[in-house]
Amino acid sequence: MRCMIRILAICIAGAAMMAGCNLARTKLPANTVEAGETRARLQASPPPATATLGALIREVSERTATPAPSELPPSRCDELDVDRPARQVDADVIINYQAKSARVVQAIEFHNREAQPLGEIMLDVQANQWEAGFRLIELTVNDEIAEFELDLNRLKVKLDAPLETGCRLALDLEFDLQPAEIRAGLRSYRGFFGYSPRQLNLGHFLPTVAARLDGGWRIHEPIGIGEQVVYDVADWRVNVSVNEAADTLVLAAPGKVRQNGAAIWNVELLNSRDFAISLSEEWRAAELRIADDVRVEVYAFADAQIYANGVRLDGADHVLKEAEKALALYNRQFAPYQRERFVIVQGDFPDGMEFTGMVFVGGAWFTTFDGGPRNYLTLISVHEIAHQWWYAQVGNDSALNPWLDEALATYSEYLFIEEFYPAFKNWWWTFRVAGFFPQGKVDSEVYEFSTARAYINAVYLRGVQMLHNLRVDIGDEAFFDMLRAYLSAGAGLIADPTLFWRQLPPELRALTQATRLEYLRNDDDSALFGLPEPDAATPDSED
Numbered sequence: 001m002r003c004m005i006r007i008l009a010i011c012i013a014g015a016a017m018m019a020g021c022n023l024a025r026t027k028l029p030a031n032t033v034e035a036g037e038t039r040a041r042l043q044a045s046p047p048p049a050t051a052t053l054g055a056l057i058r059e060v061s062e063r064t065a066t067p068a069p070s071e072l073p074p075s076r077c078d079e080l081d082v083d084r085p086a087r088q089v090d091a092d093v094i095i096n097y098q099a100k101s102a103r104v105v106q107a108i109e110f111h112n113r114e115a116q117p118l119g120e121i122m123l124d125v126q127a128n129q130w131e132a133g134f135r136l137i138e139l140t141v142n143d144e145i146a147e148f149e150l151d152l153n154r155l156k157v158k159l160d161a162p163l164e165t166g167c168r169l170a171l172d173l174e175f176d177l178q179p180a181e182i183r184a185g186l187r188s189y190r191g192f193f194g195y196s197p198r199q200l201n202l203g204h205f206l207p208t209v210a211a212r213l214d215g216g217w218r219i220h221e222p223i224g225i226g227e228q229v230v231y232d233v234a235d236w237r238v239n240v241s242v243n244e245a246a247d248t249l250v251l252a253a254p255g256k257v258r259q260n261g262a263a264i265w266n267v268e269l270l271n272s273r274d275f276a277i278s279l280s281e282e283w284r285a286a287e288l289r290i291a292d293d294v295r296v297e298v299y300a301f302a303d304a305q306i307y308a309n310g311v312r313l314d315g316a317d318h319v320l321k322e323a324e325k326a327l328a329l330y331n332r333q334f335a336p337y338q339r340e341r342f343v344i345v346q347g348d349f350p351d352g353m354e355f356t357g358m359v360f361v362g363g364a365w366f367t368t369f370d371g372g373p374r375n376y377l378t379l380i381s382v383h384e385i386a387h388q389w390w391y392a393q394v395g396n397d398s399a400l401n402p403w404l405d406e407a408l409a410t411y412s413e414y415l416f417i418e419e420f421y422p423a424f425k426n427w428w429w430t431f432r433v434a435g436f437f438p439q440g441k442v443d444s445e446v447y448e449f450s451t452a453r454a455y456i457n458a459v460y461l462r463g464v465q466m467l468h469n470l471r472v473d474i475g476d477e478a479f480f481d482m483l484r485a486y487l488s489a490g491a492g493l494i495a496d497p498t499l500f501w502r503q504l505p506p507e508l509r510a511l512t513q514a515t516r517l518e519y520l521r522n523d524d525d526s527a528l529f530g531l532p533e534p535d536a537a538t539p540d541s542e543d
């Protein structure tokens, strides 16, 4: 306990030299004057609804702990419920909309399903990459104050006793969030954790237990280019209550959303790698459309409707129609979309960003919409929809193997154009790919690039060229079979390139060799395809 208070006190005081303190590292750019002002506002604002926080803490305690503290075991090792994710997240998020800040009380239950005991738990705290973005107030493990080290997005929690195989532990956190205002420049691309005068976006804002891969924690340092997150799936149950907002406030959120009063919502999102919400007092009424039993909703501002040459163009309506078509196509070509709702939010930041069941599409693509499909409003919307398969269903390491989701999501744009606008196929290749003269190896890590353009060119654009060549090499039927097999093999997991390439039937590998040599740095067969299956050659494997 002493240790935590000491670390927090030093961090809050701004003495940034202590090892392990979250201020000891250089964070991504933020406006420090603004951050100081924001902190003052936060401290001056009324305390959060302690009754609500207390009730949640009691409810979480009742759910997770029964023995008296002196008898409390270091972990619980009762029956295994492997039908649900190893990560269960419950959170109470109390937002001050005026201050664009939040107080969060969060409970994480983590179940060790590995053969080895764990001596520490690593939490991924994306919000802490920003100066003043995250302030930890308390952290307990099984109701006891825990020692921790917080270093950018890495929150390492030491356990008094190892978490044995098959055992669970309860992590409880209380913290403040202060997203920064979305401004120009590279920082603006992370506007999914930020606010504009008319919107508050909270994406990747709840800490989660880092992914486990190859017997270790898989967590990467954030940089300004691309993405670096790697997430295992979790069940998320989040209560959102908002103070200091107009009556017109609307919540955009994925999953099952239940409104429990003015500005109070319960959101449940199961089997999801992430959890994101967005709030605005200025949304036009959410628009609905049903596609293959999926309800599509678009949350857009009035400026999504524009007039060009006397003609009214409604970007929100266009996105709804294209989303309906894309969902139906990918349902057929890839696998069924696994949720009842799909939410698209007009984001006050560039480009777009995928989350599970909800995506952001950059506001500029709405306000510059020129009608028809030949524009970024169409392509980025479709691209983010495709991430519901390539990222949300089959996951990957977005820092080390970004092509696995980005090349596939970008190629999915082409599949959409090919299906619904075949006359524009050549346009897509020129507009989206050839015009940038892409260079580089597809299987590059995000850390190899110093500009976003070079990263996109190598990973996304050379990536779609590789995928298209692969399709030509083996034919449509084998290509789509391969994509479906990859989805099936990787659903709910974090895939690596070997899982992708192993879906290529051995008899077709030679046909793809030239493509692999051209686009991949790591084109070695044993690295791509892995070792042969031990039972692949046994006579009874024929069944």
Ligand SMILES: [Zn+2]
Binding pocket: 354, 383, 387, 405, 406, 409
């Ligand atoms: Zn993408």
